[in-house]
Amino acid sequence: PEVLVSVHEARLHYQVGGAFAAMRGKSTVVKAVDGVTFDIRRGESVGLLGESGCGKTSMGRLLLKLEDTTGGSIHFDGEELGEVRRHRLKKFRSRAQLIFQNPFDAINPRFTIRATLSEPLENAGIPRSEREDRIVKALELVRLPEPEQFLDRYPHQLSGGQLQRVVMARALILQPEFVVADEPVSMLDVSVRAGVLNVFRDVRDRLGLTAIYISHDLALVRYVCERTIVMYLGRIMEDGSTEDIVREPLHPYTKALVAAVPVPNPDQSHDPLPIGRGAPDPRNPPSGCVFRDRCPSAHARCASEVPEPRPVGSRLVACHLF
Numbered sequence: 001p002e003v004l005v006s007v008h009e010a011r012l013h014y015q016v017g018g019a020f021a022a023m024r025g026k027s028t029v030v031k032a033v034d035g036v037t038f039d040i041r042r043g044e045s046v047g048l049l050g051e052s053g054c055g056k057t058s059m060g061r062l063l064l065k066l067e068d069t070t071g072g073s074i075h076f077d078g079e080e081l082g083e084v085r086r087h088r089l090k091k092f093r094s095r096a097q098l099i100f101q102n103p104f105d106a107i108n109p110r111f112t113i114r115a116t117l118s119e120p121l122e123n124a125g126i127p128r129s130e131r132e133d134r135i136v137k138a139l140e141l142v143r144l145p146e147p148e149q150f151l152d153r154y155p156h157q158l159s160g161g162q163l164q165r166v167v168m169a170r171a172l173i174l175q176p177e178f179v180v181a182d183e184p185v186s187m188l189d190v191s192v193r194a195g196v197l198n199v200f201r202d203v204r205d206r207l208g209l210t211a212i213y214i215s216h217d218l219a220l221v222r223y224v225c226e227r228t229i230v231m232y233l234g235r236i237m238e239d240g241s242t243e244d245i246v247r248e249p250l251h252p253y254t255k256a257l258v259a260a261v262p263v264p265n266p267d268q269s270h271d272p273l274p275i276g277r278g279a280p281d282p283r284n285p286p287s288g289c290v291f292r293d294r295c296p297s298a299h300a301r302c303a304s305e306v307p308e309p310r311p312v313g314s315r316l317v318a319c320h321l322f
């Protein structure tokens with residue numbers, strides 16, 4: 001089928017405060033993901049955009065079954081992720097991979113590059129005789145020149161950009177169809193970001209990957225993704241083609257994000273948002289529209305009624321103005 005990933009009313013709610021707080025009536029539920037619905041077509045690249053705490057990383061973890069939903073459903077290639085267990089989970093893990101933000105979340109500093117890249121092959125039961133060849137090919141894929149010279153090196157002997165390519169090679173070595181990249185260049189120097197992003201785009205196109213690119217940075221999402229989903233406090237605010245969103249943002253939150261990015265200069269993408277920094281405490285979101293207390297267009301209805309995403313042209317927008 002055309003759709004690879006189908007998310008329907010997905011929720012990830014969890015208790016904070018523990019048993020003691022619960023006894024005193026103080027525990028609260030954080031709705032990290034709260035009723036999110038979208039489909040991803042095969043070969044599509046979708047950016048998940050929002051400030052920290054908006055639920056984009058939680059959404060990425062749900063998509064890879066690193067966390068289970070507490071409500072709703074996620075289907076991968078027609079199969080409900082909640083039903084995927086044991087041997088089928090192993091198969092799923094080889095088809096869907098995470099590219100980490102921090103290289104040291106993905107690789108052990110005491111392992112050589114060879115050992116780092118052997119591990120997933122070994123876990124997948126690839127015979128030893130084939131591994132070296134696959135490792136060299138994966139390093140070539142991410143454009144590390146003369147891959148053989150890296151095999152016996154340790155992570156600290158590589159530059160940040162080289163290390164992030166190794167992380168990418170590790171995620172790609174089992175030839176997945178679907179990757180979730182979580183802020184993959186945020187730890188890198190601005191000067192090497194473009195190089196790593198170019199490798200990501202190139203590999204994605206060559207392998208025909210379906211990709212989710214998680215970022216707080218609209219300029220980076222624009223560089224990588226044809227479609228963007230804007231999230232805020234666990235909910236989707238706007239979902240549409242990246243060019244439409246950059247050219248004419250509709251949702252007031254998207255407008256603020258776009259206004260903060262003097263596109264196309266990615267170096268200045270950290271200007272303060274015109275609506276002020278920082279989402280409200282996720283344990284205590286506003287009633288009605290979760291964006292209400294920062295929204296310049298908030299009106300009475302926004303306090304009482306949650307806006308559901310509705311089609312506006314070819315986009316979906318969750319706002320009572322539409």
Ligand code: SF4
Nearest residue numbers: 289292295302319320
């Ligand atoms: Fe602003 Fe109301 Fe739209 Fe929410 S629903 S974004 S508060 S106008």
